[in-house]
Amino acid sequence: MTTNTQPAPLTRRNFLKLGLGALSSLAVLEMGAASLFFMQPRRLEGEFGGVVNAGLVESFPVGSVTEFPDGRFYLVRAADGFLALSNRCTHLGCAVHWQANNQHFFCPCHASSFDQQGDVQNPPAPRALDTFPIEISDGQVFVNTLRAEKRDRYTPEQVTQA
Ligand code: FES
Numbered sequence: 572m573t574t575n576t577q578p579a580p581l582t583r584r585n586f587l588k589l590g591l592g593a594l595s596s597l598a599v600l601e602m603g604a605a606s607l608f609f610m611q612p613r614r615l616e617g618e619f620g621g622v623v624n625a626g627l628v629e630s631f632p633v634g635s636v637t638e639f640p641d642g643r644f645y646l647v648r649a650a651d652g653f654l655a656l657s658n659r660c661t662h663l664g665c666a667v668h669w670q671a672n673n674q675h676f677f678c679p680c681h682a683s684s685f686d687q688q689g690d691v692q693n694p695p696a697p698r699a700l701d702t703f704p705i706e707i708s709d710g711q712v713f714v715n716t717l718r719a720e721k722r723d724r725y726t727p728e729q730v731t732q733a
Pocket of ligand 1: 660661662663664665678679680681682683694695696
């Protein structure tokens with residue numbers, strides 16, 4: 572009895588099957604890589620989703636409210652420190668606008684308003700504006716917009732001391 576150790580010749584059909592399998596595997600790998608890329612949280616320096624360097628502490632007078640549109644927040648300088656308030660209304664998420672003449676944040680969608688600390692003055696907004704963590708380093712104010720902090724109302728501990 573003799574055994575044939577020669578591999579079977581590659582037929583056209585087998586060649587096409589191999590090629591199709593390789594292309595399918597490549598497509599699955601590409602889709603997986605693309606999905607992972609899009610699922611990554613945004614971490615953009617200086618923009619919403621990253622850490623924003625707002626500037627020097629002394630460039631914000633006490634009582635000032637400064638808008639950072641790219642960061643989607645307002646920086647409020649209180650007597651003892653800073654608050655970074657999200658510009659998203661806590662009702663349905665419309666952008667609120669600071670109205671200096673009325674000294675409040677106003678939501679144009681359903682007329683909610685918030686005071687300078689972000690507390691609700693006028694519903695339907697159910698709670699105070701969210702805040703973003705602040706770090707003061709080398710005399711500069713850094714706002715981390717990666718993680719908004721929900722709160723029911725303003726309390727003095729929320730202020731980052733300057
Ligand atoms: S979204 Fe602001 S009041 Fe409705």
